[in-house]
Amino acid sequence: MSEENEMITGIEVPIYLKYNFTAGAAPARFLSQLKNGVLTGQRRAAPDAQVYVPPRGSCPATGLPTEEEVNVADKATVQSFTIVHIPIPGNAIEPPFVVANLVADGANISFIHLMSECDNAEVRIGQRVQAVWKPEEEWDYSMDNIKYFKPIEEPDVPVDEIGKLPVTGLEV
């Protein structure tokens, strides 16, 4: 090559791959039930079995299939939380907002959802919350059917009892 070319220091190579994603039998059941406004978990058919919400089809602790369906409450307890101050690109929610690991009454494992109608400085582990649902006509196969969880006037749950409540709520 006679003339010196400019040094190439990088190239742009966008990748586009299309997938038909399927959630699986157990998560599909969970999503179908959400369309009916019900939170559904699964557990093994054993007396001491843990209830997983949302279910993946297996009990991760034992590796065995979760064959039993269990409806859980839309009341929950804060297991942990984060106050997000940095905007996430593409996310419509204005910071600061609260993302929390919530354990629904009757479930033994948490899921992640938003908290709102709350004083962020007052959010704490063990706090009691309840789902605020979208209008029924907007329900889809989606966790977005629940807009967020808001605090309710119930006593806090001691840390070692989180994830061990019956569906009826904390019996004091």
Added chain:
Amino acid sequence: MKEIAIVGYQQSDAVSDAGACNEVELIMPVLGRVYEQVGIGSAQDVDFVCSGSCDYMQGAAFAFVMGVDALGAVPPIKESHVEMDAAWALYESILKIKMGHADSALVYGFGKSSPGELPIVLSQQLDPYYLAPQWIDTISLAAMQARMMLDQGLITERDMAEVVSASRRNAMENNPHAQLKGELSVDDVLAQDTFVSPLRKADICPISDGASAMVIATVEKAKAWGKPYAVISGIDHIIETHNMGMRDLTDSPSTRKAAERAGVSNGKVDVAELYAPFSHQEIILSRALGLSEDTSVNPSGGVLAGNLMMASGLSRVGEVFNRIIAGEAERGVAHATSGPCLQHNLVAVVEKGEKA
């Protein structure tokens, strides 16, 4: 060095679309069956677990972690993963045992290829500067390889069709999990239109969903379990350059060298299970391995009868194990491949164990 025994092997059916079934739901039944075969209760009863899968198959980051939900990891287990075919998870597990860090291991592989466009997805394993940006799919690359062989007179289209015909017949006779099986004569194959010339659709492995699992152990442990076992007497794997232009695509030097190092020629080869996703590649591999007419090649139908991406390599070892346990063979060779046009190859020699 400790001798390695295969004690159990199970696989799911190879299906074109597992539908509303996630990876955990694919894996769990297969693991349950392999525990039963070995006579153990769960992954807690082995010292090490290693899986093979690729997140690009299902298009979800860290999807392989979800696979662990099928294991029962409470209390914690020693667990590892390769972003490769599970034949390499087997390799890792063998090293673990040989180093004395474990006496037994569970190896499993799974792939749900149906959600994506597999040949395009696999183009992203090419080198990221020159080839991947051109989106060269696996079928086109294999077609180029077959064309080179035809042009050089190394094979004929009839040779390729014979591979296909034998695969379908073998799958019908020996493989209850096969996706494609039945009578398909050489002339039937040749009568098909070409798809990506010179390849016909029948020359190309199907896209399959499924999983497979194996339990290996030291020979001492296998004897303690009291189950029939086979011994892996040699295993090696070698990779060639990613630069396609620098490879002789009509040959597989990496397979030949891995076979030498695994000791393929140290005895009679009764059976060979070769991971040849395209018909002409079975011929390349048979030649590189130095197989004679006496060897039964791909009695399961091979991957032309069903290709569980990321599990098919492990399944080749499992199929040789099955033949030996069934008393149909005393010594066999299993081969696994990865990458375009047989870039990376693993060869294992499996032999009959002593009477349990």
